[in-house]
Amino acid sequence: MSGIPSAGPQPADLWPEVQPDAARRLMLAGVESFAQRGYHATTTRDIAATAGMSPAALYVHFPSKAALLFAISRSGHEQVLSLTQQAVAEAEDPAAAIRDLVERFTAWHARRHTIARVVQYELEALPEQEYAVVASLRRDIERLVRDVVERGVAAGLFTVGDPHTAARAVLSLGVDVARWYTDRTRLGPEELAREYGELVLRMLGATTGDGA
Amino acid sequence: MSGIPSAGPQPADLWPEVQPDAARRLMLAGVESFAQRGYHATTTRDIAATAGMSPAALYVHFPSKAALLFAISRSGHEQVLSLTQQAVAEAEDPAAAIRDLVERFTAWHARRHTIARVVQYELEALPEQEYAVVASLRRDIERLVRDVVERGVAAGLFTVGDPHTAARAVLSLGVDVARWYTDRTRLGPEELAREYGELVLRMLGATTGDGA
DNA sequence: CAGCAGTGTAAGCGAGCGCTCAGCGCGGAT
DNA sequence: ATCCGCGCTGAGCGCTCGCTTACACTGCTG
Numbered sequence: 084m085s086g087i088p089s090a091g092p093q094p095a096d097l098w099p100e101v102q103p104d105a106a107r108r109l110m111l112a113g114v115e116s117f118a119q120r121g122y123h124a125t126t127t128r129d130i131a132a133t134a135g136m137s138p139a140a141l142y143v144h145f146p147s148k149a150a151l152l153f154a155i156s157r158s159g160h161e162q163v164l165s166l167t168q169q170a171v172a173e174a175e176d177p178a179a180a181i182r183d184l185v186e187r188f189t190a191w192h193a194r195r196h197t198i199a200r201v202v203q204y205e206l207e208a209l210p211e212q213e214y215a216v217v218a219s220l221r222r223d224i225e226r227l228v229r230d231v232v233e234r235g236v237a238a239g240l241f242t243v244g245d246p247h248t249a250a251r252a253v254l255s256l257g258v259d260v261a262r263w264y265t266d267r268t269r270l271g272p273e274e275l276a277r278e279y280g281e282l283v284l285r286m287l288g289a290t291t292g293d294g295a
Numbered sequence: 296m297s298g299i300p301s302a303g304p305q306p307a308d309l310w311p312e313v314q315p316d317a318a319r320r321l322m323l324a325g326v327e328s329f330a331q332r333g334y335h336a337t338t339t340r341d342i343a344a345t346a347g348m349s350p351a352a353l354y355v356h357f358p359s360k361a362a363l364l365f366a367i368s369r370s371g372h373e374q375v376l377s378l379t380q381q382a383v384a385e386a387e388d389p390a391a392a393i394r395d396l397v398e399r400f401t402a403w404h405a406r407r408h409t410i411a412r413v414v415q416y417e418l419e420a421l422p423e424q425e426y427a428v429v430a431s432l433r434r435d436i437e438r439l440v441r442d443v444v445e446r447g448v449a450a451g452l453f454t455v456g457d458p459h460t461a462a463r464a465v466l467s468l469g470v471d472v473a474r475w476y477t478d479r480t481r482l483g484p485e486e487l488a489r490e491y492g493e494l495v496l497r498m499l500g501a502t503t504g505d506g507a
Numbered sequence: 508c509a510g511c512a513g514t515g516t517a518a519g520c521g522a523g524c525g526c527t528c529a530g531c532g533c534g535g536a537t
Numbered sequence: 538a539t540c541c542g543c544g545c546t547g548a549g550c551g552c553t554c555g556c557t558t559a560c561a562c563t564g565c566t567g
Binding site for chain 1: 523524525526527528
């Protein structure tokens with residue numbers, strides 16, 4: 084998969100750009116802990132221990148436990164937004180855009196289910212200002228999907244009663260993957276993604292079935 | 296606050312059978328607090344204050360904060376299971392069963408979105424033994440849905456690649472309603488439910504479209 | 508009237524929380 | 538050789554947490 088030795092379910096190449104190596108290890112440890120127990124049930128001692136440091140080391144790199152969550156959450160949301168934008172930009176028509184979007188969105192939530200869990204389910208633990216930043220990113224993602232669905236309906240490619248609700252359903256399907264997907268799930272991220280792409284296109288009443 | 300029957304978003308008739316009135320008020324307060332802030336971020340003082348009592352009063356009716364969560368979670372899961380069973384029992388064929396099931400499941404998660412949030416997203420805060428009880432209820436629900444989808448495929452009513460994944464998707468759609476639905480959502484629970492029923496039948500490639 | 512079970516409270520205990528701070532080791536520049 | 542500053546630690550502060558205890562009030566029973 085990755086090319087670098089690695090081993091274990093933890094994606095080692097997640098934030099290659101995050102500078103002091105210890106800061107990256109803390110983010111990794113934070114993701115692991117927040118995903119497993121939730122933000123509020125995780126102690127700074129948990130995170131530090133997972134990262135192999137003393138509790139005080141966290142505060143050398145992050146001003147607070149909440150700031151660590153924010154770094155993880157913002158980065159994750161930016162990844163999802165960018166992946167969504169790419170799908171829409173590269174597709175030739177709304178149907179292809181939706182298929183590509185759902186496939187990438189689903190595969191990301193399955194492959195990165197640990198981060199995805201934090202991104203999707205721990206955002207309400209963020210302080211007000213930080214919450215506003217990720218809420219804005221989330222609105223961007225939602226608007227993007229809604230626009231594609233509406234363009235598809237306008238072009239006569241989709242037949243749905245309420246485009247707004249249909250767009251919600253499309254995102255719901257992908258988001259919820261983060262809740263139930265584990266490393267032991269029978270289908271791999273790409274297989275699941277392809278399956279979900281099919282399901283969503285049918286759900287939207289896409290006239291184009293398969294084709295190239 | 297209450298006293299008078301209903302008014303407000305809080306369903307006053309939720310647990311009419313729960314015996315000492317104060318115990319029911321504590322469960323109501325727990326639901327409200329757990330849904331808003333999450334189990335771990337909620338203090339026993341929060342719950343008591345919302346219920347209009349002193350912190351110690353909680354321990355007159357429940358042996359622990361976790362026991363209160365369990366009472367809420369088990370009751371919610373039992374409601375969902377029973378509503379799912381009814382839909383399957385009363386339907387004439389798998390297509391009608393799925394439509395009815397999705398409609399009831401979705402409407403419940405929308406109308407009771409506060410409890411649904413606790414039921415779907417706070418179960419991992421339960422102690423091991425209590426978790427096992429609700430996990431068993433959840434497996435029952437999943438098996439029920441999977442069986443209906445498989446019967447539909449066997450009868451040639453549905454066309455899906457992988458019934459197991461399709462069943463997951465059906466439940467996902469409904470569960471995720473608890474995450475995003477609010478009292479300010481444009482569509483009411485029943486409207487949303489009907490829309491979702493349509494979407495799911497199309498997603499499963501149901502040959503029967505509408506009809507009575 | 509006494510006795511008692513059921514329901515509630517004020518006060519506070521021990522533990523663990525997020526976070527701080529004085530200081531230490533070590534690599535690189537002087 | 539010395540010094541500086543970054544990365545990190547051990548110790549611990551102040552606070553809030555879940556929960557307990559001792560006690561009070563109410564209404565029912567004999």
